[in-house]
Amino acid sequence: MENSGGIQASLSGRYATALFELARESNSLPKVEASLATVRQALGESAEFKALTASPLVARAAAAAAVAGVAKSLKLDSITAKFLGVLAENRRLGQLSAVISAFGALAAAHRGEVTAQVTSAHPLTADQVAALKAQLRARIGRDVSVDLSVDPSLLGGLVVKIGSQMIDSSIKTRLNSLANAMKG
Template structure:
C-alpha cells in the first residue's frame, strides 16, 4: 500500500492507515467506507455527537459506551465500531473527522481515483456533480472522487482542490482580484 508521507505523518493519518489496512485485509473496505460516510454525515448534523468527540470532560469509559451505542443506532459495521472504541480509549475522538478524510484519500488511491475537494456556494445537483466528475476525469486522465462542501461566503462558482493544486473560480476571489486591480 503506497501512502503519501503527509498522510502517514499526521496522527489522524496513522489511525486512518491502520483502519485502512485492517479493512483491506478483512475485505471490508466498502463497509468501512459506508460507515465512515455515515459518521461524517452524523458529525455534520449532530451537535451531541460533535460534543462527544471533542469534550475533554467525557471520561474514556463514558466515551467508549457512548460511541458503541451511537454506532449501534447508526448501523455502523463491526470493524468501524471497534475502531471508534479504540479512538475513545485513546482519547482521540477529536481526530475522527481528519481520520475519515485521510481514510477517504487512502481508499480513493486504492481504487485508482484522485480525490477532489470541491467547495461551492450552494449544494450541487447530481447532474452538476456528474458533469464536474466527467470534466475532471478528462483533465486528469483518471477517475475522480469528489468531496463536496458548501460555503456560502464564496458567493458563487467553485473552488476545486486536488492534492496541492487549487483552482479557484469563486466569485469572491474574482471580486477580490478586481478590487486589488482597481486600487492600482
C-alpha cells in the same frame, strides 16, 4: 500498500492507515467507506455528535459508550464501530474528520483514483457531483473521487484542490480580485 509520506506522518493519517489496512485485510473496504460516509454526514447534521467528538471534558468511558450507541443507531459496520471505540478510548475523537478524509484518500489511491477536495457555497446535487467528476476526469485523465464540503462564505462557485493544484472559481475570490484591481 504504498502510502504517501504525508498521510502516514500525521496522527490522523496513522489512524486512517490502520483502519484502511484492517478493512482491506478483511475485504470490508466498501462497508467501511460507507460507514465513514454515514459518520461524516452525522458529524455535519448533529451538533450533539460533533460536540461529543470535540469535547475534551467527556471521560473516556463515557465517550466510548456514547460512540457505541451512535454506531448502533447509525447501523455502522463492526470494524468502523470498534474503530470509533478505539478513537474514544485513546481520546482522539477530535481527529475523526481528518481520519475520515485521510481514509478516503487511501481508498481512492487503492482504486487508482485521484481525490479532489471540493468546497462549494451550497451542497451539490448528485447530478452536479457527477458532472464535476466527469469534467475533472477529462482534465486529469484519471478517475476522480470527491471529498465534498460546504463553505457559505464563498457566496457561489467552487474551490477544487487536487494534490498541489487548486482551481478557485468562487465568487468570493472573484470579488476580492476585482476589489484589488480597483484599488491599484
